[in-house]
Amino acid sequence: MTAPLPLPDRDELVAELARLREQGLEAVARLSLPALDQAAQLLGTSVGGEAPQEAVERMLQAALDRFEGGEFQDAAEYTFGLAKGLKHAPATDRRQRAARCMHVSPERFRKSYEKRILQQTAEGVLAACREVMARPVATAGVDEPQPAVSPPRGRVRRFGWWVAAGIVIAIALATVLLMPSEAEQLEARYDGKDPLLMTDDACGLVSSSQPAHPTRPLLTGVDGQVVGSVEVRTWPGCDAVWGRVLWNDNPDTLLQIPAEWTLHVVTHRPATETVVAFSEPSGPAPVEWAYGPVLATVRGCVYVEAYFTHGSQETPHARTACVAP
Structure with a gap:
């Protein structure tokens, strides 16, 4: 009997899916994709006589079908070239089509949704693998178990009652001692998260977010001129906020970050001395509004600041009010 195959490594799957997205399904035969x-x-999708590309296509499509439809699955199918007519399309075309599905620019899609697609596809593949590995394996030639000799019933009942009572008490104590507080649960749910990737959370859709405070401090650029403003945002009924930077107070305006800045x-x-940050380095193309990670507000107010750096040089910090919606 051959030893069962181990579960593939998640990080290796994500890395290989990224290469596959870049090179396209036609490159399956020439790429090294061990995971x-x-x-x-x-999963049994790699069978004798079948081209590697067809096996990988079937496996990826099964993983994406776990997304249960919608714009996110459409974007994922465009990303990998599984959508009709895109199998031979270059990576840039596939990314543009996928970005349109999510109503963002290709650059914004690359930095946010594309990463989530790679991660969720890997999770879908792993989930299918775990299901296969969990199936019972038939065995042959195993002796039937022999009945055990039982002690008197009365003694068993009394002993069993005390054991059961002890287990219940132990579980109750462990639950009380180990159960995280509401604040800890919310902070684990939100702290440091990317708001563009929280598509499975009711308090995470960027399109449903709203300003958490009416004032937006002005952001000074590297030449001393005002280039934008900083706002702190939240979701209705949610104890979490995030910040974003708008250029000229317009989410559709682009800004070229100066070279090397x-x-x-x-x-x-402040209440928990928690600080999380995102950075947007200069690049060849201008960028849309920039944004920062999420923090929960259940244990104290949250504020957002933005500024530019270049080595030891630093522009003035634009800081919002500290809010706890």
Whole structure:
């Protein structure tokens, strides 16, 4: 009997899916994809006489079908070239089509949704592998178990009652001692998260967010001129906020970050001394509005600041009010 194949490594799957997205499905035969090949063998999609590309296509499509439809699955199918007419399309065309599905620019899609697609596809492949590995394996030639000799019933009942009572008490104590507080649960749910990737959370859709405070402090650029403003945003009924930087107070305006300069959007919760940040370095193309990570507000107010840096040089910090909606 051969030893069962182990579960593929998640990070290796994500890395191979990224290469596959870049090179396209036609490159399956010439790429080294050991984790995907291992998954295909576990799932039985890699069969004798079948082209590697067809095996990988079937495995990816099954993983994407776990998304249960919608714009996110459409974007994922465009990303990998599984949508009709895109199998031979270059990576840039596939990314543009996928970005349109999510109503964002290709650059914004690359930095946010594309990463989530790679991660969720890997999770879908792994989930299918775990289901296969969990199936019972038939055995032959195993002796039937022999009945055990039982002690007197009365003694068993009394002993069993005390054991059961002890277990219940132990579980109750462990639950009380180990159960995280509401604040800890919310912070684990929100702190440091990317708001563009929280598509499975009711308090995470960017399109449903709203300003958490009416004032937006002005952001000074590297030449001393005002280039935008900083706002702190939240979701109705949610104890969490995030910040974004608008150029000329317009989400559709683009800004070219000067060469060798980096924009920082930092989120602070003073009560717990928690600080999380995202950075937007200069690049060849202008960028849309920039944004920072999420923090929960259940244990204190949160504020956002933004500024540019270049080595030891630093522009003035634009800081919002500290809010707890």
